[in-house]
Amino acid sequence: MSGPDMSKSTPAQRNKQLTHAELAATPEVHREQAVNALLRADDITAGYLPGINILEECNFYLDDGEIVGIIGPNGAGKSTLLKTLFGLIPVRVGAVSLRGENITSAKAHVLVTKGVGYVPQTLNVFPALTIEENLEMGIYLRPKKFNERFEFVSELFPLLAERRKVKAGALSGGERQMVAMGRALMMEPSVLLLDEPSAGLSPMFQDEVFIRIKKINATGVSVILVEQNARRCLQICDRGYVLDQGRNAYTDTGLNLANDPKIIELYLGTLAGSSEKK
Ligand SMILES: Nc1ncnc2c1ncn2[C@@H]1O[C@H](COP(=O)(O)OP(=O)(O)OP(=O)(O)O)[C@@H](O)[C@H]1O
Numbered sequence: 038m039s040g041p042d043m044s045k046s047t048p049a050q051r052n053k054q055l056t057h058a059e060l061a062a063t064p065e066v067h068r069e070q071a072v073n074a075l076l077r078a079d080d081i082t083a084g085y086l087p088g089i090n091i092l093e094e095c096n097f098y099l100d101d102g103e104i105v106g107i108i109g110p111n112g113a114g115k116s117t118l119l120k121t122l123f124g125l126i127p128v129r130v131g132a133v134s135l136r137g138e139n140i141t142s143a144k145a146h147v148l149v150t151k152g153v154g155y156v157p158q159t160l161n162v163f164p165a166l167t168i169e170e171n172l173e174m175g176i177y178l179r180p181k182k183f184n185e186r187f188e189f190v191s192e193l194f195p196l197l198a199e200r201r202k203v204k205a206g207a208l209s210g211g212e213r214q215m216v217a218m219g220r221a222l223m224m225e226p227s228v229l230l231l232d233e234p235s236a237g238l239s240p241m242f243q244d245e246v247f248i249r250i251k252k253i254n255a256t257g258v259s260v261i262l263v264e265q266n267a268r269r270c271l272q273i274c275d276r277g278y279v280l281d282q283g284r285n286a287y288t289d290t291g292l293n294l295a296n297d298p299k300i301i302e303l304y305l306g307t308l309a310g311s312s313e314k315k
């Protein structure tokens with residue numbers, strides 16, 4: 038079935054044919070809604086290899102206090118978006134700003150001092166180091182604050198204090214994820230970027246991770262959450278983005294996306310299946 042010929046329609050007419058979540062993903066609506074954002078990316082293009090863009094004119098914003106979820110198929114560019122926000126991949130076109138300050142392609146170590154924390158999808162702990170040493174690595178820029186921050190982080194994750202002398206390599210996947218999140222929280226971030234924190238965990242540990250994320254958020258940390266468990270992600274996030282082929286294809290509240298027939302058909306059905314395979 039071929040779609041309507043949009044070549045002769047005006048932008049207003051075209052927009053009428055978009056669903057709420059598609060319209061919200063357009064650059065125009067993004068620019069209107071992102072005016073007070075804590076962190077925002079405008080029309081960013083980025084990639085790894087010369088001439089090959091993974092993100093293409095991607096728009097994203099996070100308001101103060103929010104949990105914003107990012108879902109989408111494998112290879113959509115979710116991790117690439119987080120890495121780009123965190124300065125690990127240069128921005129080719131477009132801009133990233135934090136509290137109105139232009140941080141486009143600012144380096145990760147600078148962003149950490151500005152209150153951005155990042156937990157990568159893989160290799161996010163030092164297995165040969167103890168839990169305590171992993172957390173020290175998180176705050177090597179401000180070692181005098183170690184005790185105070187360790188206490189804060191241990192309140193969220195009591196396990197980290199109870200097992201502080203245990204090597205991270207000896208922990209289960211779920212426990213390691215807590216070390217990784219704890220390490221990122223040591224620098225007192227105002228924004229935390231989490232890349233698939235529940236991947237590979239048993240359902241019980243997945244639930245535990247989502248509960249902790251809500252608790253972290255309740256302490257005042259705004260969270261960007263990339264998740265393979267799309268349904269669960271949309272349940273806990275304030276707003277969500279569906280990334281497809283390097284662009285934000287849809288955005289809306291978590292609740293609306295979870296109940297959007299198009300999202301269910303295109304992403305939640307298959308995503309729910311593929312997340313169970315992982
Ligand atoms: N280091 C890299 N060098 C070159 N290409 C890369 C690199 N990392 C990722 N890519 C490519 O970028 C695209 C997006 O990958 P990315 O890891 O951002 O996807 P994703 O949405 O996080 O997927 P997943 O759900 O599998 O984690 C893919 O085509 C991938 O092959």
Ligand SMILES: [Mg+2]
Nearest residue numbers: 115116117158
């Ligand atoms: Mg990824």
